Amino acid sequence: MSNDFYNTSILPHAGIIIKICRAYTDSEPDFEDYYQEVCLQIWKSRNAFKNKSKWSTWIYRIALNVCLTLTKKKVRTSSVDSKIPENSEENKAFQNEDLNLLYDAIKKLSEVDRAIILLYLEENANKEIASIIGTSPNNVAVRVNRIKKQLKILLDGKIN
Template identity: 60%
Template sequence: MGSDFYLQYILPHAGIIIKICRAYTNSQADFEDYYQEVCLQIWRSKDNFNQQCQWSTWIYRITLNVCLTYLKQSKNGDKHIVSDSLPDEVIDDSKAFANDEINLLYNAIKHLSETDRAVILLYLEEKTYEEIADIIGSNSNNIGVRITRIKSRLTKFINQVD
């Protein structure tokens, strides 16, 4: 992958890649593996981007697909990639493992189903119901109800932990 491609097409969306990868991992090492695999898959699939959606939507879809695939592989006991170190820009942004409040939120999010994790992460990114539905392959009418239920479950979980 060329550094120009990374700087122009991936780095501007690193925030969402980081947040989604963080929600599906339990350690910095796994996070780094997921992040690098997402970047690799974005680069590999760039020629398949058909511009029927925004580039950011494409990034979300690839990131979610990679994370869900790795999650299923880890449940089956399959080993996934071993990575080199991440670029400095990503390491600077990935301090979520050091913040107790953020760790509590991510821990609560990890107790949600895979789809609900994706929905709440996209909601936290201030995506519209239509955008969320498009990214996860649902219909926008269900998203509002789903988000209300997810918020309730997260609140309940966090209050039980405190």
């Protein structure tokens, strides 16, 4: 993967990738593996992008598919001693305790609900979320309300 592609096409959307990978992993090494695999798959599938959606939507779809696949297969690939620099955005993702609590609560949700709430938290419109998930915008609105209630209960109880 060229640095140019990473810097121009992936790095501006690193927040999306980080949030999705965090929601589907339980440890920093797994997170790093998932993040790396998502970036690799984005690079591999870049020529398949047909401009039918926004590039960020394409990244969401790839990240969700990769994370769901890796979660289902429980693939644990070991990387060759790739340490994340201490000041990187990826490392900061694990240092905020309130954020960690939120991710712990999100991990309690079903796979589809996790995807929906992550897209919602990125301020995507219900129509956009529906197109990514493969459902109707009304269904998304109902599910978001239910997910918010579920997260509130989990966070009020400090997650169990």
